[in-house]
Each structure stands twice: as structure tokens, then as C-alpha cells.
Amino acid sequence: MAMPDALDRFAVPCLEGSHGSDGRNEKESEFEISDEERKNRIGMLKMKAYKMRNSFKNKSRSRSDFGTSVFLEDGQDTQVVEAVNAFREVLTMEGLLPARHNDHHELLRFLKARKFDIGKAKHMWQNMLQWRRDFGADTIMEDFVFTERNEVLQFYPQGYHGVDKVGRPIYIERIGKINLDKLLEVTTLDRYIRYHVQEFEKSLSIRFHACSKAAKRHIDTSLTILDVEGVALTNLTKTVREVVMQLQKIDNDFYPETLGQMFIVNAGPGFRLLWNVLKPFLDPDTTSKIHVLGNCYQRKLLEVVDERELPGFLGGSCTCTEHGGCLRSDKGPWKDQNPSENQ
Secondary structure (H helix, E strand, O other), rough: OOOOOHHHHOOOOOOOOOOOOHHOOOOOHHOOOOHHHHHHHHHHHHHHHHHHHHOHHHHHHHHOOOHHHOOOOOOOHHHHHHHHHHHHHHHHHOOOOHHHHHOOOHHHHHHHHOOOHHHHHHHHHHHHHHHHHHHHHHHHHHHHHOOHHHHHHHHOOOEEEEEEOOOEEEEEHHHHHOHHHHHHHOOOHHHHHHHHHHHHHHHHHHHHHHHHHOOOOOOOEEEEEEEEEOOOOOOOOHHHHHHHHHHHHHHHHHHOEEEEEEEEEOOHHHHHHHHHHHHHOOHHHOOOOOOOOOOHHHHHHHOOOOOHEEEEEHOOOOOOHHHHHHOOOOOOHHHHHOHHHHO
């Protein structure tokens, strides 16, 4: 995702010529400054970011998606832009900003995830880069072919389908219909996790881009619907818990702040008991995005999703019969604009 042209006005100036009083050559790059000077510079940037973080802490509590104004073509939120630029400069000076990740919105997601604490965000960023190298995430779109996808969807129904009323892609899982034993007959946990990562990479590089173009605004979050009909504590075997924890760690640590809203529907007493146990351990900002609903959820969903974008089994009018069902269709503006990427 390219950084909007409007941000060029706020780009951090190069250090060339910024230390003229010490007799340095005006064309000297930031990579030639001394270690001590680099540490001092980073310390100043962190202090500046700390002051900015405190100045908009109350603002972030009052909005469910902090920093929304930065997505507007005009009237950028200058405090957010300054924080991102400070973070960018710290990463650049420490050699932690590959060109493919030098994106305003990606940097902003990591800052949000650590409440605009640059030190903590940098640590999270370093871990992400190391994980991508170890896992091979940069090339997984080209290197990995999930030939068993159709069989997997039979035993773990899931997929992207349409967009909500603000243009975000909708991701749906029918957790109550998971048959883990059958699933492991057609794939392995390792391959399934790689498929999960590949789908996240598709969202970042294809789905969000297509949705942004269609909505004429920046989109980098999704709406998730989890259908938990039939889920009880007895379904949560040791293997299921391990898989969920691995996926959760990947999502939270390496793709932060990509959840816009989540609706958990058909939540029975068993699931609600589980939710009440888990909720205190989740970040309040995350739980504020999650809505747990019983079997009378259709009206709530239709407030945020048009009926034509919602599958019939969730109360909508879409069936995607020509694709073998909604969760096999990958319906959305990304398919309209780039069908070859979604075969």
C-alpha cells in the first residue's frame, strides 16, 4: 500500500546538513553519524513521541478506531503524522525499515498496537521482521500453493465474502462446523497455518487495496463474523486450543490492528461462559470491537452489512450458488479488479 501523496508534506527531513554547526559535510547521510549521536537523536525522538502519546491519550479512548482522520485526503491529523514520522526515523536509523514496509499505515498500526510507545512498537516491529524472515512471509504468495483448499473448506467453513457498509472486507468462519479430525486427514497444521498467513498477505496486498479503491478511502481493517452455533466447552480439545493460540499469536503480533469489528453470532450458554472467562484477559480496545450475540443477530448485522453482501445462512440474500456457496466464492472488489489473484 503506497503512502498518500499528502503525507509528503510531513516527511521527516534527512539529516543531511542538519548538523552544520559541527563542521560536517552537508551531504553526509544519517548512516554516517556517530553511535552516540544516533542514540541521542533516537532518545529525542522517543521523548517527542512520548509527549505526543500523552497529548492524545484521551482522544484515543473516545474513538473506537483511533486515527481515523489520518485516512482523509485532506486535513491530516498532524499529531498522528508526526508520531509515525518519528517512528519511521527511529527504524531508519537502526536499519529496521525495509522498503516494502516503509508505509505510513503499516507503521501506524504498530504504533496503535503499543499505544504510541515508540520503544515498545520498535520491539514489536523487530520481532515481526525476524518472524517474516524465519517464516518466509515475504514470498509466501508465490511460494506456497494450498492445493487442498476445497477439502479444507468442507471441514472448516471460512472465507472472505463481500464488504460492509463502510467498504471493509468481511471475513466469516463457521466455527461450530469444524471437524478437526477430518481436517487433519486432508492437510497438516503446518500447512493450514501457512495458508492462514498467505490469506493475511492477500488481504494486505490485494483485498485492502481493492477495497480502498472501491470505497475511495483508506481501508486496512476487516469485519469478522464468527458463527459459533454448536460450540461448547467440549469442542475445545487440546489440539484445537493449540491451533487457536498459534493463529492468535500470529494475528496479534505480526498483523496488529487489522480487526475493525467482530460479531460473534449464535452464542449459546456454553460459549458465553467461555467468553466471560476470556474477556478479562483481552485488551479493552480489542473487546470494544467485539459484539457477542445470540440467535437473534440478523438485525444487528444488517445495520453494518447490506443484505446483498451477507450470505443467506446469516440472514442475507446472497447464495453464490455458481461458486458452490458464499464461503467458496471470495466475492469482493478484489476479485472484480484482479480475478487472477483469487483462483
